[in-house]
Amino acid sequence: MLDIKLIRENPDFVRKGLAAKKEKDRIGEILTLDEERRTLIFAVEELKAKKNQASAKIPQMKKAGEDASALLAEMKGVSDEVTSKDKRVSEIEEAINNILAYIPNLPHESVPVGMSAEENVEVRRWLPEGYKFEPDFKPLDHIQLGKKLNILDFERGAKVTGSGFPIYKGKGATLERALINFFLDMHINEHGYEEIFPPFLVNRDSMKGTGQIPKMEEDMYFIEKDGLYPIPTAEVPITNIYRDEVLAEKDLPVKYAGYSACFRREAGSYGKDSKGFLRVHQFNKVEMVKFVQPETSYDELEKLVKNAEDILQALQVPYRILMLCTGDLSFSAAKCYDIEVWSPAEQKWLEASSCSNFEGFQARRANIKFRKEENKKLEYIHTLNGSGLATSRLMVSLLENCQTPEGTIGIPKPLQKYTGFSIIG
RNA sequence: GGAGAGUUGGCAGAGUGGUUGAAUGCGGCGGUCUUGAAAACCGUUAAGGAUGUAAGUCCUUCCGGGGUUCGAAUCCCUGACUCUCCGCCA
Numbered sequence: 128m129l130d131i132k133l134i135r136e137n138p139d140f141v142r143k144g145l146a147a148k149k150e151k152d153r154i155g156e157i158l159t160l161d162e163e164r165r166t167l168i169f170a171v172e173e174l175k176a177k178k179n180q181a182s183a184k185i186p187q188m189k190k191a192g193e194d195a196s197a198l199l200a201e202m203k204g205v206s207d208e209v210t211s212k213d214k215r216v217s218e219i220e221e222a223i224n225n226i227l228a229y230i231p232n233l234p235h236e237s238v239p240v241g242m243s244a245e246e247n248v249e250v251r252r253w254l255p256e257g258y259k260f261e262p263d264f265k266p267l268d269h270i271q272l273g274k275k276l277n278i279l280d281f282e283r284g285a286k287v288t289g290s291g292f293p294i295y296k297g298k299g300a301t302l303e304r305a306l307i308n309f310f311l312d313m314h315i316n317e318h319g320y321e322e323i324f325p326p327f328l329v330n331r332d333s334m335k336g337t338g339q340i341p342k343m344e345e346d347m348y349f350i351e352k353d354g355l356y357p358i359p360t361a362e363v364p365i366t367n368i369y370r371d372e373v374l375a376e377k378d379l380p381v382k383y384a385g386y387s388a389c390f391r392r393e394a395g396s397y398g399k400d401s402k403g404f405l406r407v408h409q410f411n412k413v414e415m416v417k418f419v420q421p422e423t424s425y426d427e428l429e430k431l432v433k434n435a436e437d438i439l440q441a442l443q444v445p446y447r448i449l450m451l452c453t454g455d456l457s458f459s460a461a462k463c464y465d466i467e468v469w470s471p472a473e474q475k476w477l478e479a480s481s482c483s484n485f486e487g488f489q490a491r492r493a494n495i496k497f498r499k500e501e502n503k504k505l506e507y508i509h510t511l512n513g514s515g516l517a518t519s520r521l522m523v524s525l526l527e528n529c530q531t532p533e534g535t536i537g538i539p540k541p542l543q544k545y546t547g548f549s550i551i552g
Numbered sequence: 553g554g555a556g557a558g559u560u561g562g563c564a565g566a567g568u569g570g571u572u573g574a575a576u577g578c579g580g581c582g583g584u585c586u587u588g589a590a591a592a593c594c595g596u597u598a599a600g601g602a603u604g605u606a607a608g609u610c611c612u613u614c615c616g617g618g619g620u621u622c623g624a625a626u627c628c629c630u631g632a633c634u635c636u637c638c639g640c641c642a
Binding site: 165168169171172173175176178179180181182183184185186187189195198199200201202203205206373503505 | 562570571580581599601602603609610611612621622623
């Protein structure tokens with residue numbers, strides 16, 4: 128949610144930011160409604176003041192034995208007017224909020240302006256020593272490997288549930304579990320995060336708080352009977368931990384890391400990169416979430432990306448970091464880095480992590496504040512989050528990169544104590 | 553699933569129709585005292601909104617929504633959540 132005051136006072140600045148995000152301009156509409164709202168509030172508050180004065184006077188008159196019936200009758204009329212004007216005010220406010228709820232965050236000034244993913248900027252890349260993008264032998268892709276080694280079963284997953292619900296089997300299941308534990312241990316023991324195991328279903332307020340709803344509603348699963356949403360990422364429950372709360376500045380930054388299964392309908396994206404793990408409806412992810420002071424949020428974003436990179440380096444997985452351009456930024460993000468891992472079989476980069484600074488956008492939606500030490504005032508907090516990491520696409524890269532010419536998989540050293548084996552096949 | 557109790561300020565807790573934004577205690581902040589600290593004492597202590605350069609003035613808010621009334625923390629309806637007992641259950 129953007130700050131209505133910012134829109135009121137700096138409409139052109141807001142327009143410019145939204146245009147860079149390819150957003151249609153509804154600022155004029157908001158300004159008109161906002162003007163109407165304030166006029167109305169001025170009138171209704173005058174009436175309410177009158178009413179309050181009468182409410183104080185009536186018992187006095189009664190005590191003094193005077194006749195208050197004329198005043199009573201007058202107030203009846205005032206009351207009715209207040210009711211109808213109040214109703215109109217809340218209608219206008221609802222209209223404003225309805226528009227505001229669909230308006231995305233403004234991009235940070237450091238974000239390159241661009242129309243689409245084509246214009247994202249590669250910031251850096253990291254490759255294991257002596258890494259070759261084209262291996263000496265013809266690599267099998269992750270689906271072939273999964274089948275050959277009997278560790279992944281996409282077909283039966285589709286039978287049991289539907290397409291995009293993979294089954295991990297035997298050492299594949301163990302590897303998946305090992306990855307999750309490895310990620311969590313690293314964030315907790317080395318990066319200073321506190322572990323959270325969140326609920327996998329959340330209510331509507333939580334989905335609104337982090338910005339998935341209303342705009343991305345179509346991409347969310349929904350359990351109608353209970354009004355609950357299976358989470359698309361642990362970002363939702365973890366960020367909403369502090370919804371409608373005030374944190375103490377001395378406790379910041381608050382850093383949480385948590386595993387969750389993630390559920391996404393991926394509506395409208397059928398047929399696009401949909402084979403195997405490339406696009407699934409359920410996957411596993413460890414998410415890092417931070418609550419920080421506004422002044423520090425961009426430093427914290429850089430650290431967040433490094434925390435994710437540490438994992439890939441430990442696993443010797445080739446990756447690159449992209450700074451998303453304005454046109455590719457997600458709804459709530461002010462700035463975002465994607466981390467993409469290399470798939471030798473696909474011969475392309477696959478998104479495995481997304482690290483974003485939301486500034487106060489989610490905090491305003493979710494009403495998360497902190498109290499400044501300095502002047503004891505309340506201020507909206509800045510929230511950030513990043514995958515560290517999602518296993519599915521990483522699994523593609525990992526299996527393909529760790530395969531031997533014989534078609535077996537060598538488990539990276541740091542993972543072995545989690546898997547209990549060093550080779551699959 | 554059945555029956556009952558509850559939800560008030562940072563916390564604890566009073567308050568059942570009339571200047572109650574709300575007693576009291578604790579905590580927080582400022583001060584007096586003290587070499588310093590503690591204790592004691594005094595004062596202070598919400599958020600959001602409208603308006604204004606500002607000081608200020610006004611409005612709203614006692615879990616959410618609706619209603620009764622000139623007037624609601626207080627009465628009625630409804631929803632959410634919490635707790636207790638019973639049933640079921642990994």
